[in-house]
Amino acid sequence: MAEDKKHYLPEGLPTPRAMRNGLDKEYWEAAKRRELVVQRCNSCRAFQWGPEPICHKCHSFDLGWHKVSGRGRLFSWVRTWNPVHPALRGACPYIVAVVELPDADNIRMVGNLLGDPAQNPPFDVDVEAVFEDHGDATLIQWKLSK
Amino acid sequence: MSENTIKDKVAIVGVGETTYYKRAQAPVSEFRLACEAILKAADDAGIDVRDIDGISGYANDRNDASRLATALGLKQLSFAGMVWGGGGGGGSAAVGNACAALVAGFAKYVVVFRALAQGQFGRFGQAPVSKDISGPGAYTAPYGLYVPAQWIALRTRRFMHQYGINSEPLAAVALADYYHAQFNPRAVMYGHPLTREEYDKSRWIVEPFHLYDCCMENDGSAALILTTADRARDTRKKPAYVMAAAQGSDYRQGATIENSPDYSASNFKTLAPRLFEMAGITAKDVDCAQIYEHFSGAVMVSLAEHGFCKPEEVMEFVTFENITAPNGKLPVNTSGGNIAECYMHGLELVAEAVRQVRGDSTCQVPDCKISLVASGPMVTPVSDLIVHSL
Numbered sequence: 001m002a003e004d005k006k007h008y009l010p011e012g013l014p015t016p017r018a019m020r021n022g023l024d025k026e027y028w029e030a031a032k033r034r035e036l037v038v039q040r041c042n043s044c045r046a047f048q049w050g051p052e053p054i055c056h057k058c059h060s061f062d063l064g065w066h067k068v069s070g071r072g073r074l075f076s077w078v079r080t081w082n083p084v085h086p087a088l089r090g091a092c093p094y095i096v097a098v099v100e101l102p103d104a105d106n107i108r109m110v111g112n113l114l115g116d117p118a119q120n121p122p123f124d125v126d127v128e129a130v131f132e133d134h135g136d137a138t139l140i141q142w143k144l145s146k
Numbered sequence: 147m148s149e150n151t152i153k154d155k156v157a158i159v160g161v162g163e164t165t166y167y168k169r170a171q172a173p174v175s176e177f178r179l180a181c182e183a184i185l186k187a188a189d190d191a192g193i194d195v196r197d198i199d200g201i202s203g204y205a206n207d208r209n210d211a212s213r214l215a216t217a218l219g220l221k222q223l224s225f226a227g228m229v230w231g232g233g234g235g236g237g238s239a240a241v242g243n244a245c246a247a248l249v250a251g252f253a254k255y256v257v258v259f260r261a262l263a264q265g266q267f268g269r270f271g272q273a274p275v276s277k278d279i280s281g282p283g284a285y286t287a288p289y290g291l292y293v294p295a296q297w298i299a300l301r302t303r304r305f306m307h308q309y310g311i312n313s314e315p316l317a318a319v320a321l322a323d324y325y326h327a328q329f330n331p332r333a334v335m336y337g338h339p340l341t342r343e344e345y346d347k348s349r350w351i352v353e354p355f356h357l358y359d360c361c362m363e364n365d366g367s368a369a370l371i372l373t374t375a376d377r378a379r380d381t382r383k384k385p386a387y388v389m390a391a392a393q394g395s396d397y398r399q400g401a402t403i404e405n406s407p408d409y410s411a412s413n414f415k416t417l418a419p420r421l422f423e424m425a426g427i428t429a430k431d432v433d434c435a436q437i438y439e440h441f442s443g444a445v446m447v448s449l450a451e452h453g454f455c456k457p458e459e460v461m462e463f464v465t466f467e468n469i470t471a472p473n474g475k476l477p478v479n480t481s482g483g484n485i486a487e488c489y490m491h492g493l494e495l496v497a498e499a500v501r502q503v504r505g506d507s508t509c510q511v512p513d514c515k516i517s518l519v520a521s522g523p524m525v526t527p528v529s530d531l532i533v534h535s536l
Contacts, residue, residue, distance in 0.1 A: 009290055014276050016284035024284075050282050050402040076304040076409070081350040084292045085273040093350075096291045098300055098404045108404045110286045123307045139288055 007132060008112040008141060009094060012087025015137050024051045026065045031138040034131045038104050040066040049107040070129035072099035072142060074121060077113055093117045099127055099142050114143040151424050156245040157378035157385030158533060160191025160371035161497045166334050166488035170265030172365035180209045180261035181217055183367035191371040192382030193255060198371070200225035200253030202244040204236025205491050209261050225253040229393070229529070233294065234438050234484075234492035235522030239529035241496060242391030244372045254373060260493040261367035270294070270363060282402035294440055295360055297404075299352045301524050302443030305410035306354065309457045311446070313354055315464035317345055319442035319478070320358040320485055322469045327482030330508040334364055335486040359442040361484035368493040370500070386500040386533040389516070390424035392417040393529035400526045412447040412523035414530065421518075421530045422453075429453035432532070433514040434477040434502050436495035437523070439484050444523040449478075452520065452530075471509040480509040492521050496531065503535040 018025040030037040039051045043060035054061055077097040083089045097113040100106045113121065114130060126145040131138050162183045164172075172179060188195035199222050201211040211226035225247040229236030237260075244256035264270070273292040286292070305311070324340035327333035340358060348357040378385040396416050399406045408415070422428055429452055437445045446460045454476055455463035463475075471477035481487045481498035488494055499517035501507040507514075519531040 009288075013288050013290065014279035014283075016288050017278045017280040019280045049405050050285060056398065076300045076307075076404075078296060078299040078303060078352050079350075080290060080296060080352045082295070082352065084296070085290065086275060088290055091290075094290055096289055096296060096300070098409075108409075110289055110291055110404055112289050123304070134288075137288075 007134065008114055010087055010091050013085060015134060016139070017137070023053060027051065028137065030065070030067070031131060031140055035067055036070045036129050036140060037065040037067050038101065038107060040064055047105040047107050049109065066104070068101055068104050071103065071145070072101050072109070072127045072129065074113070074123060074125045074127050075100045075108060076123065077121070079117065095119070097127070097142050109140065111140055111142045114141050152245040152249050152391060153389055153424055153426070154387050154536070155375050156248050156372055156388045157375055158241070158370050158372050158388065158500045159378050159381040159383060159385050160187040160189070160193070161500050162186025162188070162190055162369045163332065163494070163497060164367045166332060166490070167365040168334060169269070169363040169365060172263045172265065176261050176263035176266050177209050177213070179263060179365070179367035180214060180259055180369070183261065183369035184214070184218060184257050184259055187257060187369040187371045190383060193371065196221050198255045198257050199223060200244065200247050200256030202227045202240045202247070202256055202258045203260070204229035204240040205232050205234065205260065207260060208267065225256060229527070231525065231527055233522050233525045234440065235525040235528045237438065237492035237496060237521035237529060238391060238519050238531035239393035239521065239527065241370065241372065241388070241531050242393050242529060245388050245391055248372060248374050254377065256372045257369050258372065258493070259367065259369040260490050262490065263365045264363055265365065285403045295352050295355060298441045298444055298524050299355055300404065301410050302441065302447070303354060305443070305447050305457070308410060309460060311460050315446045315460055316354060316359055316442040317342065318464050318466045318469060319439060319445045320345055321466050323439065323479050323483045323485040324358070325470055326480050326509045327486035330481050330487060333482040333487040334362060335482060354443065355441050358485065361440045361489045364488045364490065366488055366490060368490045368497055370493070370496060384504045384535065386503045387536055389427070389532040389534050390421045391529070391531050392421040392424070393527055395526040395528065410447065412444055412451050413526060413528045414448060414451040414520060414523065417528065417530050418452045421532060425532045427516065427532070431516055432476065432518045433516050434471065434480055434511045436480070436483070436499045436517065436519045437478055438492040438495060438521050439479065442485065445478065448520045448523040452518065471511050477509070477511050480507055480511065495519050495521070499531070499533050503533050
């Protein structure tokens with residue numbers, strides 16, 4: 001079973017790093033602590049993703065981070081058969097998922113849907129975050145909720 | 147409509163295209179291809195290429211306007227413009243910018259061009275290889291989400307889910323493109339007809355896209371010459387007058403990491419009404435449409451957003467019979483499009499719209515007066531154009 005593998009995709013894809021300007025440092029540090037945090041405006045409380053230096057709703061530059069439950073909804077997903085990166089040769093097919101976070105204004109995140117790459121899950125089904133360690137970075141993945 | 151419009155003030159008076167080659171097969175450089183297409187377009191228009199004084203490009207074209215002006219000996223360069231963004235979203239916008247420059251009096255003859263030689267440079271369908279990544283890509287690349295086929299597939303699948311659409315409209319687009327290309331000797335897939343069985347059996351790239359749902363990657367160049375309506379009277383070919391042009395994007399549609407609020411939109415919802423208002427027509431008046439298909443699925447979404455059908459009507463409207471020339475309700479991509487003619491980032495679709503209203507397409511729609519072009523669905527910005535014959 002794919003779930004028993006340490007990583008959903010093979011090694012060799014680029015390792016995520018925080019931006020040099022510190023904009024998303026907290027996200028990556030929280031992931032290592034096995035917490036999912038998302039950007040939220042300290043002024044109007046709006047969520048936004050990806051991280052930006054300005055709030056799109058009220059234009060405040062005072063942005064913070066908010067811990068969310070890690071519960072999501074499978075908004076869309078695709079199965080990729082063509083290796084678009086040399087590290088993915090032999091790793092196809094695999095599933096890329098777009099997940100909405102209902103407790104954060106339905107902002108969306110991308111991850112892999114863990115489990116059998118041949119599965120055909122329904123849209124809008126409940127999913128939950130899973131933390132996948134890659135050396136000094138931690139990826140947030142998704143699995144169907146029980 | 148106020149007087150402040152480009153409607154019928156500008157015409158496309160020349161079309162030039164090099165041979166369209168398979169990816170990496172052009173025998174000459176990308177810059178030379180650009181020069182060749184511009185010379186051909188000037189010849190088609192019956193003007194001296196040196197009289198061109200404006201250059202309009204898009205998709206981060208690598209062929210610098212000043213270098214082109216120098217190489218071609220233009221007497222002066224009085225306008226040079228580039229549309230933001232990669233991909234094909236700027237194809238019609240580059241024409242729109244040329245119109246604006248002409249109406250404003252910045253230039254007298256503007257060339258819009260695109261040149262590609264992917265052997266000389268990189269491929270679009272493959273990921274760059276790097277050890278680390280930061281910024282928005284750090285939230286997608288480690289999951290193997292890298293290329294347009296995947297981005298467009300995610301959006302297309304959400305649209306299909308919302309409106310209960312199966313793969314039939316996708317197949318119709320791919321098969322119509324290949325059908326039209328069999329009449330078009332310029333097409334890279336000329337002489338290579340596609341059957342439904344071959345389509346169904348072809349390998350998946352990323353579901354729901356089979357191989358034949360994806361645009362090709364080609365080398366070549368296309369160019370168009372535009373001038374003001376009064377000067378257009380003296381050019382060689384029948385002018386294709388620009389009825390309307392629109393460019394832009396909807397609310398926060400540039401949001402990163404798949405956060406566009408209107409996720410499955412092709413992004414024409416605010417453009418199409420502006421386009422039709424400027425043109426003074428409705429979708430019903432359009433005789434044929436050239437709809438950018440990096441991937442087949444984006445065509446049905448674009449057609450719906452331009453009002454050719456409702457999203458709920460896609461299954462009935464987007465059929466092979468309805469979208470093929472000469473007798474379909476709305477012939478689409480009559481030269482073979484990005485999927486079967488060539489992938490000049492959609493500028494070949496503008497050239498085909500011009501041919502249709504001039505009456506010299508290889509798949510001519512009878513009595514075609516009005517042709518619409520939609521450039522680069524599901525990216526941002528996108529753009530639109532309507533040309534017609536007077």
